[in-house]
Amino acid sequence: MDTSKKPSEVVDDVVVSIEYTLRVEGEIVDSSDEDGPLEFLQGHGNVIKGLEAALYGLKEGEKKHISVPAADGYGEYDAEAIVDVPRSEFPPEIPLKPEVELEVSDEDGDVQFAKIVSLTKSHVKLDFNHPLAGKTLEFDVTINELRAPSPEELDHGHVHGHGHGHGPGDKFDYEDDDEFDDDELVYEDEFDELDEEDDEEFEFEIYDEDDELDEMDDDD
Ligand code: ZN
Numbered sequence: 001m002d003t004s005k006k007p008s009e010v011v012d013d014v015v016v017s018i019e020y021t022l023r024v025e026g027e028i029v030d031s032s033d034e035d036g037p038l039e040f041l042q043g044h045g046n047v048i049k050g051l052e053a054a055l056y057g058l059k060e061g062e063k064k065h066i067s068v069p070a071a072d073g074y075g076e077y078d079a080e081a082i083v084d085v086p087r088s089e090f091p092p093e094i095p096l097k098p099e100v101e102l103e104v105s106d107e108d109g110d111v112q113f114a115k116i117v118s119l120t121k122s123h124v125k126l127d128f129n130h131p132l133a134g135k136t137l138e139f140d141v142t143i144n145e146l147r148a149p150s151p152e153e154l155d156h157g158h159v160h161g162h163g164h165g166h167g168p169g170d171k172f173d174y175e176d177d178d179e180f181d182d183d184e185l186v187y188e189d190e191f192d193e194l195d196e197e198d199d200e201e202f203e204f205e206i207y208d209e210d211d212e213l214d215e216m217d218d219d220d
Contacts, residue, residue: 007146010055012043015159017145018055023138037144044157048073051139058143068137077134083114084123085202094204096124101207104128113207 007014017039022030032038040046042055050072058064070076090096100116104126114126153159 005148007148008059010042010058010143010146013149013154014042015147015149015153016040016042016055016143017147019142019144021140023140024132024135029132039159039161041149041153041157041159046158048137050137051141054139055141055143060143060146063140063142066139066141068139070134070136073135073137074130074132075134077129081128081133082117083126083128085126086123087119087121089202090124090204094206102126103205103207105203105205 010016017037019032019037020030021028021032038047042052045052048068050068051066053072054064054066054068087096094100094102096116096119098116098118102114102116104112104114106112112128113130114128115131117125117127119125149159
């Protein structure tokens with residue numbers, strides 16, 4: 001696209017700013033009221049597939065209700081994403097009881113979120129499904145603003161600003177490193193694939209909704 005002109009409608013490579021409310025089964029689960037409009041680069045998979053696909057052609061100020069089936073949202077519920085982990089793998093600080101939510105890092109440093117479902121004497125049953133897996137997502141979206149990306153944003157495939165840019169000396173491209181916080185709905189693909197090898201070493205942290213994570217590394 002011509003990055004010198006203000007875009008008139010949503011097409012690929014346009015920076016889209018939306019206000020939105022996300023409802024699941026009638027309950028509001030996320031909204032831009034709390035954190036302000038969500039800005040992203042259209043056509044780069046920065047937001048969930050079904051949402052992005054429904055935005056093409058919209059103009060500033062336009063509103064749309066978008067119903068996203070689970071397959072185009074956070075995925076279908078996957079029974080194989082329920083995993084038994086020996087109790088011995090958990091550091092003692094982790095409270096082993098149902099409903100506790102954990103951040104689990106594998107050997108590659110990839111972070112997954114998991115919830116404790118149930119426990120036996122020897123094992124902990126973890127559910128790695130995204131909490132919204134299997135759910136239809138009902139978005140009410142207003143196109144807040146459209147703008148051309150900077151050459152750098154286009155090159156990186158994502159927007160900068162809002163704390164998501166690159167500070168001086170930042171060697172690494174920004175990549176999903178704060179998924180599941182206030183930009184929860186932006187990143188979906190981390191949850192799609194679960195490494196099913198049993199002999200992986202995991203690190204466990206308690207997931208805190210306020211994003212204040214206590215570091216609890218499993219060193220063995
Ligand atoms: Zn970047």
